[in-house]
Amino acid sequence: MKRENPDVDGATTPLPSLLNAAPAQAPRPVRSPATPRSAAGAPGHGAGPSAAARRAGIRVDRVVSELRRGRPVKLAAGSEHVLVAAVETMLPSAWAFLAGEGGELNVTLTAERAQASGWYEAPAVALLADATPVALPPETAAVAGIDTDAPAPVLPISLRLPTGFDPAHLADLAGLGSHAPDGSGAGASWTGNDDRPGQRDAGHWAELLAAQNGSPAGRTTPAMRAALELARLARLVPAIVTLSLPAASAGGGAQERRAPDAEDPEYLAVSAADVQAYPQDRASSLLRVSEAPVPLAGHEDSRFVLFRETVADLEHVAIIIGKPDPAAPVLVRLHSSCLTGDLFASLRCDCGDQLRGAIDRLGDGGGILLYLAQEGRGIGLANKLRAYARQDAGLDTIDADRYLGFRGDERNFAVAVQMLKSLGVARIRLLTNNPSKIAALRQAGLDVVERLPIGGHINRHNERYIRTKRDRAGHLIDVSSLPAERQAG
Numbered sequence: 326m327k328r329e330n331p332d333v334d335g336a337t338t339p340l341p342s343l344l345n346a347a348p349a350q351a352p353r354p355v356r357s358p359a360t361p362r363s364a365a366g367a368p369g370h371g372a373g374p375s376a377a378a379r380r381a382g383i384r385v386d387r388v389v390s391e392l393r394r395g396r397p398v399k400l401a402a403g404s405e406h407v408l409v410a411a412v413e414t415m416l417p418s419a420w421a422f423l424a425g426e427g428g429e430l431n432v433t434l435t436a437e438r439a440q441a442s443g444w445y446e447a448p449a450v451a452l453l454a455d456a457t458p459v460a461l462p463p464e465t466a467a468v469a470g471i472d473t474d475a476p477a478p479v480l481p482i483s484l485r486l487p488t489g490f491d492p493a494h495l496a497d498l499a500g501l502g503s504h505a506p507d508g509s510g511a512g513a514s515w516t517g518n519d520d521r522p523g524q525r526d527a528g529h530w531a532e533l534l535a536a537q538n539g540s541p542a543g544r545t546t547p548a549m550r551a552a553l554e555l556a557r558l559a560r561l562v563p564a565i566v567t568l569s570l571p572a573a574s575a576g577g578g579a580q581e582r583r584a585p586d587a588e589d590p591e592y593l594a595v596s597a598a599d600v601q602a603y604p605q606d607r608a609s610s611l612l613r614v615s616e617a618p619v620p621l622a623g624h625e626d627s628r629f630v631l632f633r634e635t636v637a638d639l640e641h642v643a644i645i646i647g648k649p650d651p652a653a654p655v656l657v658r659l660h661s662s663c664l665t666g667d668l669f670a671s672l673r674c675d676c677g678d679q680l681r682g683a684i685d686r687l688g689d690g691g692g693i694l695l696y697l698a699q700e701g702r703g704i705g706l707a708n709k710l711r712a713y714a715r716q717d718a719g720l721d722t723i724d725a726d727r728y729l730g731f732r733g734d735e736r737n738f739a740v741a742v743q744m745l746k747s748l749g750v751a752r753i754r755l756l757t758n759n760p761s762k763i764a765a766l767r768q769a770g771l772d773v774v775e776r777l778p779i780g781g782h783i784n785r786h787n788e789r790y791i792r793t794k795r796d797r798a799g800h801l802i803d804v805s806s807l808p809a810e811r812q813a814g
Contacts, residue, residue, distance in 0.1 A: 678781025
């Protein structure tokens, strides 16, 4: 099939098979370990990750799964070895095992959590002179939700847990808000914002601060930093407990130490280098799995192409609408999934409006929408709902994420780049208000020739959210131009 190319008078340009697969065409084969990557539908874009990178990615994926299930894992960074458990999911048996080993136990919090909850206001958490924070570029600081007009710590902190520390209080440290500020225990429900240690010096918080024998910021080790990233990858609140392992028990691998779970008696192990390389490993492992025509209301000439990350449990969809012309820059929208907005038309955001508006605009001349599994700017649905609760208590969308320990935006668009390359798209017109998306695509070698704004309706539930994206995250939004949506009540 051919379509008229509006940029060349009288010319017609056939679409490549990647964008114009006939309905009867068989889906591209699923790549098995014995199948070359070119057979998976990504010729000309590299041979995929090496065998070593695949193994490293699998190790990280398995360790992430263990953390989500509450079991400790082993992490190595050079000569340093630690056992790691996620505060959010740690099983009672895991805590009993870690606390009973007699080694040094620490809880590590992200810089965002430490700053948002006021831990840097406590005297025992003062930064050491040799741990001076590194200044962030203004645009990066804006995305991270850091105020560049005031000194802001950008280092995680690690607090030594004293003998006999009650693990029920770890939830408070992590920002999960399941305990009262007076330490009244697990039966209390508390949703206030003022959980600063300075407000809770009586009782267990004073004991915890007194147990610190140095700067918590200066004590955070490479292994602890890597462990925080593992929690982020697991879409868990990034707060972790670590037990330092002596060299005698760390040298021979995970099988030398027995896990507290009798059904799974060996710890899974990973290295800090594996964790650091994981985001790019995910993108390079992307596999084009299946595709089919999916007529949409008002845009019947649409096709869905599913991509799967083979080292992570995530799938993404490219929605090809109409017949985009590869000879001209292709209109593209990167849309991160939003269950509440996209499916249920939540009034708390503008995601659903942007999704449906983008589909309509792509239908005018053809284009591609990448539907990316990055719920809640990458923090996952559970944490997005937690952040909503913090917003209801007074925080904006960025500070609510930072309260839980996350950066202002946890998304990674390397997967989107690989999807576009697989579809044969190199020059694009991008539907976005977010300069970070433009920067990410250009840095990866794609030619973003034009930015087109996209908007939704503004209402009393999402107005603060939209203004925060503009004022703090640098989104290019003319709020006054957005149509108002009247709501009852």
